[in-house]
Amino acid sequence: MTQHITRRRFVQSTAAAATALGLSHWRLAEAQDDPLYQAAKKEGKLSLYWGSYEQKTAEEFRDAFKAKYPGIEVALLRQASQTVYNKLRLELQNNVAECDSLGTTNILHFIELKAAGALQPYVPQGADVLPSSLQKLDGDGMYHVGAVSLTSINFQPAKVKQPPASWKSLLDDEWAGKITIGSPTASGDVASWVVAMRAKYGDDFLRGLARQRPKIGQSNVDTVTDILSGERVVGAAAPFSYTLAQKSAGNPIDVVAPADDLILNLGVMGIPKNAPHPNAAKLYHNFLYSREASQILSKNFWPTLRSDVPWAEGRTLEKLKWYRNPPANLAAEVAEGIVKWKEIMR
Amino acid sequence: MTATAGVPQAVLSAAPGTAPGERLRQLHLSKVLVVGVVLVALLLLVLYPFGWVVYNSLHEDTTQAWSLSNYLNLFADKDLYLPMLNSVLLATAVGIVSVLLGVPAAWLVGRTDMPGRRTVRTLTLAAFVTPSFVGATAWILLGAPNSGWLNHAWRWVAGAEQPLFNIYSMAGTVFVSAIYTVPFTFTIVGSALDSMAVELEDAATTLGSGTWHTMSHVTLPLVMPAILAGFILSFIQGITLFGVPAFLLAPGGTQVVTTRLAELYQQFPPQLYLAAAYCMPLLLLTAALFLLRRRVLGRRRFTVISGKGRAGRTVPLKGWRWPAFAAAMFVPVTAILLPYTALLIVSLSKAWGRGPSLDNLTLDWYAKVLVGNVETRTAVINSFTYAIAGATLCVALGVVVAYLVERRSVKFTSLYASLATMPMVIPGIVLSVGFFAAFTRPPFKLYGTSWILIAAFCAAFLPIAFAQCSALLKGISPDLERVARSLGASEVHTFRAITAPLMRSGLVAAWLLVFIPIIRELSVAVFLITPKTNVMTTLIYNAKDGGDYEALCAMSVLLILSTLVLIAIAQLVGSRPRRSTLSTEARR
Numbered sequence: 001m002t003q004h005i006t007r008r009r010f011v012q013s014t015a016a017a018a019t020a021l022g023l024s025h026w027r028l029a030e031a032q033d034d035p036l037y038q039a040a041k042k043e044g045k046l047s048l049y050w051g052s053y054e055q056k057t058a059e060e061f062r063d064a065f066k067a068k069y070p071g072i073e074v075a076l077l078r079q080a081s082q083t084v085y086n087k088l089r090l091e092l093q094n095n096v097a098e099c100d101s102l103g104t105t106n107i108l109h110f111i112e113l114k115a116a117g118a119l120q121p122y123v124p125q126g127a128d129v130l131p132s133s134l135q136k137l138d139g140d141g142m143y144h145v146g147a148v149s150l151t152s153i154n155f156q157p158a159k160v161k162q163p164p165a166s167w168k169s170l171l172d173d174e175w176a177g178k179i180t181i182g183s184p185t186a187s188g189d190v191a192s193w194v195v196a197m198r199a200k201y202g203d204d205f206l207r208g209l210a211r212q213r214p215k216i217g218q219s220n221v222d223t224v225t226d227i228l229s230g231e232r233v234v235g236a237a238a239p240f241s242y243t244l245a246q247k248s249a250g251n252p253i254d255v256v257a258p259a260d261d262l263i264l265n266l267g268v269m270g271i272p273k274n275a276p277h278p279n280a281a282k283l284y285h286n287f288l289y290s291r292e293a294s295q296i297l298s299k300n301f302w303p304t305l306r307s308d309v310p311w312a313e314g315r316t317l318e319k320l321k322w323y324r325n326p327p328a329n330l331a332a333e334v335a336e337g338i339v340k341w342k343e344i345m346r
Numbered sequence: 347m348t349a350t351a352g353v354p355q356a357v358l359s360a361a362p363g364t365a366p367g368e369r370l371r372q373l374h375l376s377k378v379l380v381v382g383v384v385l386v387a388l389l390l391l392v393l394y395p396f397g398w399v400v401y402n403s404l405h406e407d408t409t410q411a412w413s414l415s416n417y418l419n420l421f422a423d424k425d426l427y428l429p430m431l432n433s434v435l436l437a438t439a440v441g442i443v444s445v446l447l448g449v450p451a452a453w454l455v456g457r458t459d460m461p462g463r464r465t466v467r468t469l470t471l472a473a474f475v476t477p478s479f480v481g482a483t484a485w486i487l488l489g490a491p492n493s494g495w496l497n498h499a500w501r502w503v504a505g506a507e508q509p510l511f512n513i514y515s516m517a518g519t520v521f522v523s524a525i526y527t528v529p530f531t532f533t534i535v536g537s538a539l540d541s542m543a544v545e546l547e548d549a550a551t552t553l554g555s556g557t558w559h560t561m562s563h564v565t566l567p568l569v570m571p572a573i574l575a576g577f578i579l580s581f582i583q584g585i586t587l588f589g590v591p592a593f594l595l596a597p598g599g600t601q602v603v604t605t606r607l608a609e610l611y612q613q614f615p616p617q618l619y620l621a622a623a624y625c626m627p628l629l630l631l632t633a634a635l636f637l638l639r640r641r642v643l644g645r646r647r648f649t650v651i652s653g654k655g656r657a658g659r660t661v662p663l664k665g666w667r668w669p670a671f672a673a674a675m676f677v678p679v680t681a682i683l684l685p686y687t688a689l690l691i692v693s694l695s696k697a698w699g700r701g702p703s704l705d706n707l708t709l710d711w712y713a714k715v716l717v718g719n720v721e722t723r724t725a726v727i728n729s730f731t732y733a734i735a736g737a738t739l740c741v742a743l744g745v746v747v748a749y750l751v752e753r754r755s756v757k758f759t760s761l762y763a764s765l766a767t768m769p770m771v772i773p774g775i776v777l778s779v780g781f782f783a784a785f786t787r788p789p790f791k792l793y794g795t796s797w798i799l800i801a802a803f804c805a806a807f808l809p810i811a812f813a814q815c816s817a818l819l820k821g822i823s824p825d826l827e828r829v830a831r832s833l834g835a836s837e838v839h840t841f842r843a844i845t846a847p848l849m850r851s852g853l854v855a856a857w858l859l860v861f862i863p864i865i866r867e868l869s870v871a872v873f874l875i876t877p878k879t880n881v882m883t884t885l886i887y888n889a890k891d892g893g894d895y896e897a898l899c900a901m902s903v904l905l906i907l908s909t910l911v912l913i914a915i916a917q918l919v920g921s922r923p924r925r926s927t928l929s930t931e932a933r934r
Contacts, residue, residue: 047877054892055885059719075877076721078888082612087873089616090779094786096793098876108614183596185609215514216597221893228699229486230493242893250706251699331614338613342425346599 036286039279041071046280048074049088050103051081052147052267054242057300064296065287072280081105081188088272092118097274100281103146105188105267108331110143113270119143120273122282126289129306131317137268146288147267148303150240150322151193153256154223156233163234166259167197170236171208179214180232184338186218192265193237194337195325200260206344209236216345227253237263244301244312261323376838381756384746388765391743391805395780396768402779403623407615416623429601430627436520436591436602437584443524444580448531449573451674453565455532456539458661460670467536468913469678471858474529475909476681477866477883479589479890480902484685485522486593487692489513495688519594525681526590527583530810531576532677533859534817537852538572539565542821557661572817574639579770579813581635585628586773588869603628604773611775618779625772632771633764686906693899711900721877722885729865729882732796736803737861741853743804744811744860749841752819753827763812770809774869777806782873794876806870807860814856818849854916862909 032038040046050058058078066074077084081104088099102109113119119142127135127144134145153170155163164170170179184191197205215232217223223235224243228251235243240262243255269288271281287293294309301312310316325333406413420426451470455463488496491509500510512518546568550560566573588604596605607624610617663670692698696708715722747766751759769777781802785792792798822845830840846853868883875881886905889898 054894055888056892056894059721063719077875077877077880079872079884080891082614082616083872086611086616086618090782090786090873091793094783094793096786098794106614112615186592186612216599218592218596219891219893221891224893225486225895226493229490231486231490232492246697246699246893250697253699334614 036279036283037069040069040277040283043277043280044071044073045277046072046074046284047098047100047277048076048103048284049084049099049101050076050078051084052103052105052149052269053302057296057302060296060300061288061293064292065284068287068292069283072283074284081109085109092116092272092274097272097276099272100275100277101269101271101284103267103269105147105149105265107137107143107266107268107327108334110138110268110270111327111331113272114138114140114142118273119270120275120278122271122285124282124285124289126286126306129289129308131307133317134266137266143268143270144285145266145305146269148305148317149189149265149267150303150320151189151220151237151263151265152240152243153258154227154235154238154243154253155256156227156230156252157254158252159230159233163254163256164258165256167205167236168201168260170234171205171212175234176212178233179209179212179236180217180223180226180234181209181214181236182217182220182222184334184341187220189220189239189265190237191334191337192325193263194341195330195333196261196263196323198333198337198340199325200323203340203344206340210345224253241301241303248301257320259321261321264322264324266324376836380746380838381750384743384750384762387743388747388762391801391808392765392769395777395784395805396772398783399622399625399772399776399780402619402783403626405619407617407619416620417626419620420623420627425601426606426624429603429606432595432600433585433603433628434631436516436523436595437581439520440523440527440584441577441581443520444527444531445573445577447524447677448528448576449535449569451528451677452532452536452539453561454670454674456536457565458663458670460663460667460674462671462675464917466671466674466678468910468917469682470532471529471862471913472906472910473526473677473681474859474862475866475906476526476685476902477589477868477886478523478526478587479593479868479887480689480898481522481526481681481685482590482593483890483895483898484688485513485518487688488684489518496684514594514597516595516600519591522594523584523587523590524580525677527580528677528681529859530579530583531573533855534576534579534814535569535572537814537855538569538817538821540851542568568821571643571820574642575813575817578632578635578639579810582632582770582809585632585771588773607773607775621776622779625776629768629771632767636764636767682906686903689899689902692895693903695896698895698899711896712904715897715900715904721880724878725880725882725885728796728799728879732799732803732881733861733864735800736807736864737857739800740804740808740860741811741815741857744808744856745815745846745849745853748812748815748819749845752816753824755837763816766812767809769805770807774806774867775872777802778870778873781805781870793874794879796879798874799871799879799881802870802874803864803867806867807863810859810863811856814852814859815849818852818856819845822848854919858913858916861912865905865909
């Protein structure tokens with residue numbers, strides 16, 4: 001009762017609120033006409049297994065989606081990429097249908113699922129607005145880009161006047177004992193980086209890095225921790241977006257885009273063949289390619305998924321120099337990279 | 347079958363002088379029922395999921411075919427067997443250190459007039475709730491060689507160039523693991539001391555023995571079963587810990603079993619079956635430890651509660667009261683006060699990298715965590731619900747199994763004992779896969795429900811409940827029960843009326859020792875949760891994983907505060923009225 005009155009008063013009191021309400025009604029009306037939304041609403045639920053994006057961004061997506069498409073209950077399971085993937089694998093082996101949308105940072109997961117016939121094809125609306133280099137990840141439309149992750153060098157600006165300008169310059173004498181890095185055995189992004197470095201410079205790069213006696217943590221996020229605590233001052237294979245987010249929060253940290261390329265790793269998403277709510281999943285994938293979702297990404301310092309929404313601070317994929325490991329033979333490259341890493345770095 | 351076959355014999359031997367026919371008829375439908383339920387519970391909760399772990403270990407990951415290759419690999423691959431040796435080294439050290447820290451502290455708290463006994467007890471027990479990755483994170487802040495605050499302070503005070511210590515080392519790992527493992531030895535030995543009759547010590551004193559002599563020749567030997575139980579649990583904890591070695595040992599390039607296991611799950615394609623095989627040598631080793639324990643204890647008796655009354659007398663420390671307090675505060679200071687100060691400072695910062703200062707101060711993280719969103723609240727409620735249900739079921743099962751085993755009421759007691767002990771040695775992540783396989787398929791189909799989590803938690807921590815209850819029962823003389831039995835009480839009734847009340851404070855401690863690890867457990871749940879049945883630690887871990895340190899620290903501080911409150915309540919329930927209950931029960 002009271003709630004009713006407050007709401008009415010609120011609406012009557014300010015013109016701005018009325019406009020906002022009108023706008024959301026209009027949006028709602030637009031959404032109502034969407035047959036996919038109608039079908040999704042009939043399903044009523046959506047179960048997300050996501051490892052791409054940290055908890056905060058994942059939750060903002062979920063909340064925006066719920067606001068835009070009322071009537072669909074969204075359950076988000078955010079765990080590490082390999083964990084959600086292992087979980088889905090176990091579910092498939094045991095004939096459990098629980099997951100509607102899988103998003104992980106490892107394309108190999110999707111190559112394996114596709115080979116097993118466990119994915120269903122769907123090309124999300126807005127796939128044509130993706131940066132051209134990221135379109136048509138899979139010829140059969142079984143999986144698509146869900147996130148773009150960039151690996152860079154980060155550093156403590158108060159303690160480092162001239163940060164290393166390239167991966168190669170990390171091997172200079174002045175950085176001995178000052179570098180922190182994650183481990184390819186624990187982090188997919190670090191594993192991609194190792195593959196890229198071996199492709200560019202061979203195992204000599206790893207040998208040079210080992211001579212620098214870097215502090216080896218687990219996740220690539222640990223580089224930020226070590227820099228903020230003051231344990232080390234330069235991070236190799238460091239997360240680009242997360243470092244920028246920490247910088248904007250007021251922490252003394254910054255990033256360098258190495259002259260010999262940022263390493264780009266794709267987060268991938270797909271819909272399992274046995275998804276209990278496939279329409280809701282399709283609607284969610286469409287939503288991730290919407291302007292709204294890219295604005296959320298931009299706000300959280302992630303690369304956007306649309307070429308018409310600029311990243312935070314005006315960056316775009318076109319303006320940056322980046323390198324992506326070719327997916328052919330990637331599984332073997334990663335395995336070999338890890339073996340070499342263990343051999344050389346330990 | 348086994349159970350019912352064991353019953354008549356037990357009854358006949360336990361109640362001599364009564365007509366067997368009469369006894370048998372009364373018999374104890376209730377006992378058959380209890381034994382039956384326990385047996386079924388053990389088979390379902392332990393043997394069945396463990397069967398799946400074994401089944402998995404005998405399959406090849408890539409081909410899914412039957413194979414022994416996983417086992418052959420274990421001893422052929424240096425990358426697999428070296429971590430096992432490191433794990434054994436780490437676990438042994440953790441076991442020894444936590445006995446050395448926990449036993450004296452338990453004695454000081456339980457047996458002397460040291461000041462601040464309740465504070466030491468509460469804080470030591472609370473150390474237990476710290477998830478190991480949180481403890482490791484806090485100790486990185488304190489003890490990292492360049493940036494650690496304690497090392498900063500040392501350089502400032504001593505004017506030294508070199509750090510005081512380096513937490514990224516085997517010694518650092520043992521230290522941090524041990525201070526968070528001490529609650530095992532402290533609580534188990536503490537319970538044994540609590541329920542021990544002082545007249546034995548008094549007798550020694552009367553005969554001219556000094557305090558130290560009495561302690562080493564009377565008190566210590568009497569609590570030996572508890573010390574060994576505490577050591578074994580600490581050893582197992584040292585083997586199964588993941589967070590501390592992952593953050594403190596891996597940077598130096600040293601691998602242990604759990605960090606290797608994580609790699610097997612991380613890599614593509616994952617090697618879940620190899621991971622299952624990887625636990626088996628550890629399981630055998632722990633089994634060997636238990637056999638060793640039985641040989642050490644032999645058939646000696648450790649009765650400390652008898653039918654005669656007891657008084658709660660304490661040893662006066664005189665001038666040593668405050669030095670003793672300082673020593674007993676070692677674990678509370680290193681496991682709670684120092685690390686949680688560090689966590690508190692971070693949690694109150696807008697951006698922790700800027701260091702503590704007034705303009706960097708905020709309560710936002712607490713507001714965010716407390717207000718949270720629907721999912722956070724669900725996860726918190728789930729965690730507490732599962733922990734309460736899991737701990738209650740677990741202790742109920744643990745105490746009955748311990749009773750059957752200790753009083754030899756059934757045949758094949760070692761079978762019961764091994765079943766109740768096995769789960770703890772299996773690292774959580776492997777157990778998680780075993781439970782998934784066991785309870786997802788028909789006829790159970792529990793996946794997605796709360797029951798699969800409660801069952802897994804109950805099984806995972808059954809060894810703690812069992813160990814604690816066995817240690818308690820070893821100390822209670824069967825004479826009291828025999829009296830009741832000879833007066834015609836059934837075994838079940840005797841247990842309810844005599845044994846259980848005598849165990850009361852120990853049972854509350856057992857409940858806490860299970861409740862707390864469930865609250866902080868991450869890996870057992872990892873494959874069993876669904877969005878609806880998510881637990882708090884997933885969110886805490888995500889905060890760590892996403893580098894959201896301020897939120898991580900705020901959650902950890904809130905977690906420890908709520909645990910302290912809970913321990914305080916539990917101590918009111920358990921420990922206060924116990925003494926009077928004990929003496930009246932014992933005198934009845």
